[in-house]
Amino acid sequence: MAKTSRENKVVRTVARTRKPARAAAERPAVRRRKSPGDTPYHHGDLREALLQAAERVLERDGLAGLTLRAVAREAGVSHAAPTHHFGDLTGLVSELAAIGFRMFNEAMVTAGNSETLPIMKGLASAKAYVAYAQAHPGMYGVMFRSARLDYSRPSLHEASDAAFAGLTRGVGASRHEQIPQDGISLDQAAAIARAWSLVHGFTTLLLDGRLTGILERLPEGTSADQLLDAMLRGAVPRPPGA
Amino acid sequence: MAKTSRENKVVRTVARTRKPARAAAERPAVRRRKSPGDTPYHHGDLREALLQAAERVLERDGLAGLTLRAVAREAGVSHAAPTHHFGDLTGLVSELAAIGFRMFNEAMVTAGNSETLPIMKGLASAKAYVAYAQAHPGMYGVMFRSARLDYSRPSLHEASDAAFAGLTRGVGASRHEQIPQDGISLDQAAAIARAWSLVHGFTTLLLDGRLTGILERLPEGTSADQLLDAMLRGAVPRPPGA
């Protein structure tokens, strides 16, 4: 209660241009300091610097440590600087998640392309999925655990869709068929949901440490990779010669 | 910087007894107000009231709205009252998650007992898992998405272990074998991981709305339940007569 005096004033007309990030991204960039040694008022490419700082903070301090102010500190700018580029924390986190989905998708595509047999493509993609999450647990958390994601942002929407579409294509390939865009059968839907659920569920449980109990009871030092491999091979709907 | 004057004083010796909650829980409880109409200084069973308030806040405002102060407001006490019973926010959230795991486990056990065929027990349990998550998305979020869980708390540790042990038993039953406590084969581990991953992954994806794209492309108004059923039946390692 007791609204501040500023709130009673006329709403400022300055603009809050809503899309300054675009203008910044289209600039030449990497135009750091005019005189070496002192930090210039204008950073040059703060948006990119903030995203990289955010990833460092994330992997160092976890999802809870990923605050606007911490990112600004890490990048060496004032705590309000990120606002101009991302609007709010949701904006920063969403852009970071979009980057994650793109790296993620790229890792799966690369892994899939390294194999020739369709069935192996799927396996390789799935393993790349898990491997990426293990290598970047913070990013995986941002993508699938953060409560502050705005999927109406085109970048996040597109990156996320692309990643899941890639997974779907992989499922279709392993079934020697193409998943149509419009109508699909319950059998096809079940295959897609199964592949997604298996890989995503395994990854979540693994990162949460809920599989350690099982891994410890396995012979010698069986790796999570081997468990994943065994799990997936048993789940595949009878490949012709396996 | 500039430590407050209080911090320079001698550390208070008052006690901060560390386990007042236990004493409160063992009390007769439900001894509300001495004179009807005014709120008494001592609540009677504030711990329980706070947990119920927390669940209401959670399902109403989501995980982000679940703050210590919001819970205190909902329960009608001062914002610092929860501290005495749960230590900090992590404590409150952890106890809430423990309740979730217990309800969760109970729902699965009940569903499993309603079937006679081992294979059907597993299916029913899995469906109960998903149904519980759909009915209590907030609680599911606290259990599997919250960054503030302290598994060193006995209540949470035990409740979580019991829930996963129940899942494992279900897997063993559907394979017509008992999963041993100590050493297990890679094949058994894969079966367990597969069941957990399928159910947990499906639930996560469903709650996150990542399956809507698939559901929409299915004939008519196919439900998520039907998709789950189809997914699970296809994943089961060839039941004798199905």
Add this chain to the structure above:
DNA sequence: GGTTTGATCTTTACAACGTAAAGATATGAC
């Protein structure tokens, strides 16, 4: 029965955070 002890709840206080708004500074267009 009266006192006392300690658990329970409130009040006060503070640092960190997200966010808004206004000021400072440099860049590019004219």
Add this chain to the structure above:
DNA sequence: GTCATATCTTTACGTTGTAAAGATCAAACC
């Protein structure tokens, strides 16, 4: 060279978690 505008800083405020000290009551003790 001037000026508009994008970029960054400074200041300010409400909210949160948490610590600490004070207020109140229940039960134990004598």
